[in-house]
Amino acid sequence: MGKRILAWGAAAILAGLSTTAAMPARAAGTDIRIVLPEDVDLLEPCMATRSNIGRVIFQNVNETLTEYQARDDGGDLQPRLAETWEQQPDGSWRFHLRQGVTFSDGSAFDAGDVKHSFDRAMSDQISCETPRYFGGMTVEAVVVDDHTIDFRADPAQPILPLLLSMVTIVPAETPVEFVRDPVGTGPYAVSEWTPGQRIVLTRREGCWGAEPQVTSATYVVRPDPAVRAAMVQTGEADLAPSISLIDATNPATDFPYLDPETVYLRLMHDVAPINDVRVRKALNMAIDREAFIGTLLPEGAQLAVALFPPTTAGSNPAVQVPAYDPEGARQLLAEAKADGVPVDTEIRLIARTAQYPNVTEVMEAMQQMLTEAGFNVKLQFYEVAEHESFYTKPYPKDQGPYMLAAMHDNSRGDPAFTMYFKYDSEGLQSGMADPKANDLIARASAATGDERVRLWQELVAYLHDEVVADVLLFHMVGYARVAERLDFRPSIATNGQLQLSQIGFH
Amino acid sequence: MLTFLRKRAVGSLISLIGLVVLVFFLSRLTGDPTALFLPVDATVEMREQFRALHGLNDPLLVQFGHYVRDLLHLDFGDSLRKARPAIEVVTEAFAWTLQLALITMSIVTILAIIIGALAAWRGGLFDRVASILSLIGASAPDFWVAIVGIVIFSVSLGWLPTSGTGTVWHWILPVAVLFIRPFGLIVQVVRGAMMTALSSAYVKTARAKGVRARPIIFVHALRNAMLPVITVIGDQAAALLNGAVVIETIFGFPGVGKLMIDSILQRDFNVVMAAIMVTALAIFLMNVLIDIAYALLDPRIRH
Numbered sequence: 093m094g095k096r097i098l099a100w101g102a103a104a105i106l107a108g109l110s111t112t113a114a115m116p117a118r119a120a121g122t123d124i125r126i127v128l129p130e131d132v133d134l135l136e137p138c139m140a141t142r143s144n145i146g147r148v149i150f151q152n153v154n155e156t157l158t159e160y161q162a163r164d165d166g167g168d169l170q171p172r173l174a175e176t177w178e179q180q181p182d183g184s185w186r187f188h189l190r191q192g193v194t195f196s197d198g199s200a201f202d203a204g205d206v207k208h209s210f211d212r213a214m215s216d217q218i219s220c221e222t223p224r225y226f227g228g229m230t231v232e233a234v235v236v237d238d239h240t241i242d243f244r245a246d247p248a249q250p251i252l253p254l255l256l257s258m259v260t261i262v263p264a265e266t267p268v269e270f271v272r273d274p275v276g277t278g279p280y281a282v283s284e285w286t287p288g289q290r291i292v293l294t295r296r297e298g299c300w301g302a303e304p305q306v307t308s309a310t311y312v313v314r315p316d317p318a319v320r321a322a323m324v325q326t327g328e329a330d331l332a333p334s335i336s337l338i339d340a341t342n343p344a345t346d347f348p349y350l351d352p353e354t355v356y357l358r359l360m361h362d363v364a365p366i367n368d369v370r371v372r373k374a375l376n377m378a379i380d381r382e383a384f385i386g387t388l389l390p391e392g393a394q395l396a397v398a399l400f401p402p403t404t405a406g407s408n409p410a411v412q413v414p415a416y417d418p419e420g421a422r423q424l425l426a427e428a429k430a431d432g433v434p435v436d437t438e439i440r441l442i443a444r445t446a447q448y449p450n451v452t453e454v455m456e457a458m459q460q461m462l463t464e465a466g467f468n469v470k471l472q473f474y475e476v477a478e479h480e481s482f483y484t485k486p487y488p489k490d491q492g493p494y495m496l497a498a499m500h501d502n503s504r505g506d507p508a509f510t511m512y513f514k515y516d517s518e519g520l521q522s523g524m525a526d527p528k529a530n531d532l533i534a535r536a537s538a539a540t541g542d543e544r545v546r547l548w549q550e551l552v553a554y555l556h557d558e559v560v561a562d563v564l565l566f567h568m569v570g571y572a573r574v575a576e577r578l579d580f581r582p583s584i585a586t587n588g589q590l591q592l593s594q595i596g597f598h
Numbered sequence: 599m600l601t602f603l604r605k606r607a608v609g610s611l612i613s614l615i616g617l618v619v620l621v622f623f624l625s626r627l628t629g630d631p632t633a634l635f636l637p638v639d640a641t642v643e644m645r646e647q648f649r650a651l652h653g654l655n656d657p658l659l660v661q662f663g664h665y666v667r668d669l670l671h672l673d674f675g676d677s678l679r680k681a682r683p684a685i686e687v688v689t690e691a692f693a694w695t696l697q698l699a700l701i702t703m704s705i706v707t708i709l710a711i712i713i714g715a716l717a718a719w720r721g722g723l724f725d726r727v728a729s730i731l732s733l734i735g736a737s738a739p740d741f742w743v744a745i746v747g748i749v750i751f752s753v754s755l756g757w758l759p760t761s762g763t764g765t766v767w768h769w770i771l772p773v774a775v776l777f778i779r780p781f782g783l784i785v786q787v788v789r790g791a792m793m794t795a796l797s798s799a800y801v802k803t804a805r806a807k808g809v810r811a812r813p814i815i816f817v818h819a820l821r822n823a824m825l826p827v828i829t830v831i832g833d834q835a836a837a838l839l840n841g842a843v844v845i846e847t848i849f850g851f852p853g854v855g856k857l858m859i860d861s862i863l864q865r866d867f868n869v870v871m872a873a874i875m876v877t878a879l880a881i882f883l884m885n886v887l888i889d890i891a892y893a894l895l896d897p898r899i900r901h
Binding site for chain 1: 629687759761849
C-alpha cells in the first residue's frame with residue numbers, strides 16, 4: 093500500500109513538472125526582459141523622477157514637454173511633446189505643442205492636459221516629486237489655445253524649459269491622487285502589473301514618432317546584484333541596468349557608465365575647528381583620492397571638484413583636485429593650533445550604512461588617512477533615517493564638529509539643481525553661510541546662456557578654492573550587463589530612466 | 599477541547615492587542631516617514647504638506663485613536679509607499695510566504711521523521727552519515743547555499759531558473775535551500791527522541807513478542823517520540839511564517855519577510871502593523887494546530 097502511494101506521488105510530481113512548464117521562457121525576438129534592483133512601489137507619473145519608477149515609465153509611458161538628453165559627453169535640451177518654445181518679453185515662456193498626439197486611452201493631447209498635469213503635480217493634495225524642482229518660485233500654467241500654453245514664473249525662470257523636462261504629462265481626466273494605471277502619450281503602455289512580480293510594457297500602435305524596435309518589455313525585480321548578473325548570463329533577462337563591480341567580468345556584456353551620484357564630505361562651517369579655512373584645506377589635502385580608484389572604488393570613478401557631473405554646463409575645468417599632501421596638512425593644522433584653533437578636538441565622520449559598495453572600507457581608509465595627517469576623527473555609521481536627520485535642516489543641535497559623508501545626484505543638466513540646496517545660507521542641506529556664495533547663486537540662477545555658465549564656473553572655483561566648502565571626492569560609475577543580442581549602451585541617463593525606444597537589436 | 603480553544607483564543611487576542619499598542623508606539627519612536635518618502639531636496643512646504651496630508655502633525659495619541667477607530671472597521675489604512683490598502687499588500691505577500699512555508703515544512707517533516715527514526719533504529723554507518731549531514735544542514739548559512747545553488751544549477755548546468763516565480767521549476771531552489779536548516783534540526787530531534795523511545799520497556803516488550811520493525815518504529819516508538827518533534831516543527835514553521843528574508847531577497851520571492859523589513863526601514867507604518875497582525879494571527883492558528891496534535895497524540899493532555 094505504502095509503495096503504491098509513493099509511486100502515485102512520484103508520478104503526480106513528474107506529471108506536474110512536465111505539464112506545468114519545461115524551463116522558464118527565455119526572452120526572444122523583439123520582446124525583452126529587464127531586471128531591476130529595486131521594487132517599483134508606484135507607477136505614478138508625477139513620481140517618475142524617482143529612479144525606480146522612472147526606469148519603467150519615464151518617456152516610455154509618460155512623456156514631458158521637453159527632454160534633457162544626458163550623455164556622457166554633455167547634454168542638451170530637445171523637443172518632446174512641445175515642438176518649439178520661446179521666452180516672452182514679460183519673462184514667461186510660451187510652448188507650442190505637438191499636434192496629432194494621442195494618449196494610450198485614445199484621447200487627444202492638448203494644452204488642457206498640460207495645465208492639468210502641472211497643476212496636479214504641484215497640488216498639495218498629493219505628494220508628488222515635482223515641487224522639489226520649483227522651490228522658491230510660483231509658476232502658473234495658462235492655456236492660450238489647444239496647442240499653445242504659457243508658463244508664467246515669479247521670479248522669471250531662465251531654465252523653465254529645463255524644469256519642465258521633469259513634469260510628465262497625463263490626461264486632463266486623471267484624478268488628483270496616486271494612480272496605478274498610468275495613461276500617457278509615450279510609445280508604450282502598461283499592459284500588466286503584478287505587484288512584486290512583473291510589469292509589462294507593450295508597444296503602442298500608431299503612436300507619434302518613429303516606431304521603436306522593442307515590442308514589449310517585461311520588468312522583474314531582484315534585489316541581489318549577483319542574481320541580476322546571472323539572469324542576463326543565463327538568458328533569463330536581456331538587461332540589468334545595475335550590477336556590482338565584482339560581477340562585471342565579461343567585457344562583451346558588462347559596461348561601465350558615469351553615474352550622476354557624487355560622493356563628498358559635507359562640512360559644518362559653524363563649529364570649531366572646521367570653521368577655520370586652514371582646517372578645511374588640511375582635510376582636503378589629507379585624503380589620497382587616487383588610492384581609492386581601482387581598489388575600493390571602480391576603475392572608472394572620477395575625482396570631483398564640484399557636486400555635479402563634469403558633463404554639466406557650468407563645470408569649471410580650471411579647478412584642480414587638491415594634491416595629496418599629508419605633510420602640508422600637518423603644517424596647516426600646526427599653524428591653526430598656534431592661533432588657538434582647537435585642532436585636537438574630536439571630529440565625527442558620519443556615514444550611511446550600505447550607501448554604496450565598499451562604503452565601510454572607504455570610510456575606514458579615510459579615517460586612517462585623516463588620523464595620519466593629525467586629525468582626531470571618530471567614524472560613525474548610521475542607518476538611512478538617522479543619517480537623514482544630519483543631512484537636512486533643521487540639523488540636530490549641539491553635535492560638536494562633524495563631517496557628513498553623503499551622495500548627491502544631479503543628472504538634470506544644470507547646477508541650479510545643486511547649488512542652492514547645498515551652498516546657499518538658506519539651502520536645506522547647506523553647512524555654510526557665505527554672502528558672496530549666496531550672491532553668485534542668485535545671479536547664476538537668474539542668468540542665461542554664456543553668462544549663466546560663466547557665473548556657475550565662478551561659483552565652483554570660489555567654493556572649491558577660497559571657501560573650501562566641503563571635501564569633494566568622487567563621481568561614481570555604475571555597471572550594466574547587456575545581452576549580446578541587444579544594441580544598447582548605458583549612459584549617465586541610465587540611472588534614472590531607460591528609454592525602450594533607444595534599444596535596438598543586433 | 600472547545601473550552602481549551604476558547605481560552606487560547608482569548609489569551610491570543612489579549613497578546614494581539616498588546617502587540618498592536620506596542621508596535622504602534624515603538625514604530626513611531628523611530629521618527630516620521632516624511633524624510634524617507636520625500637526626496638532629500640524636498641522643500642519645507644512639501645514636507646509640511648506631506649505631514650498634514652497623512653495626519654503626522656497630530657499628537658501621537660490622536661493618531662493612535664484614529665488607527666484604533668479604523669481598525670475596528672477592519673480598515674488597516676493605506677500603504678504610504680504603495681498608495682493602496684496595507685492589508686491588500688500584506689495578504690498578497692503573505693500568500694507567497696504561506697505557500698513557501700507549507701511546501702517546505704511538509705517535505706521537511708516527512709523526510710526528517712523517516713531519516714531520524716531510521717538513524718535511531720539502524721545505528722551504525724547510516725546513523726553517523728545522517729547525523730553528520732543533518733549537523734551540516736543545521737549550521738549551513740542559507741545565503742551562501744542559495745548563491746552556490748544558483749551558480750551550480752542555474753548558471754553552470756542550466757537546469758533551473760535563477761530566481762523568480764511562475765513555474766514549478768522556480769520553486770525547486772528556494773524550497774531546497776529553505777529545507778536544509780529545519781531538516782537538519784528536526785532529524786537531530788527525531789533521532790534523539792526515538793533513541794529514548796526505542797530503549798523504553800514497551801518497545802522491548804514489543805520486540806520480545808516478535809513484532810516487526812516497521813510497526814515498532816512508526817507505531818509504538820514514533821508516536822511517543824513525537825511530542826518534542828512537534829514543538830520543534832512548530833518553532834521552525836513559525837520562523838518561516840515570519841518570512842524568509844534571505845531567500846526572498848535572493849530569489850526575488852515577493853514574501854512577507856522582505857516586505858516587513860522594507861516597511862520598517864521606510865517607516866511605512868500601516869504595512870508594518872498589518873504584517874505583524876497577519877503573521878501573529880497565522881502563528882496563533884498554527885499553535886492551535888500544534889495543541890490539537892499534542893492532544894491527539896497524548897491522551898493525558900486531552901484529559
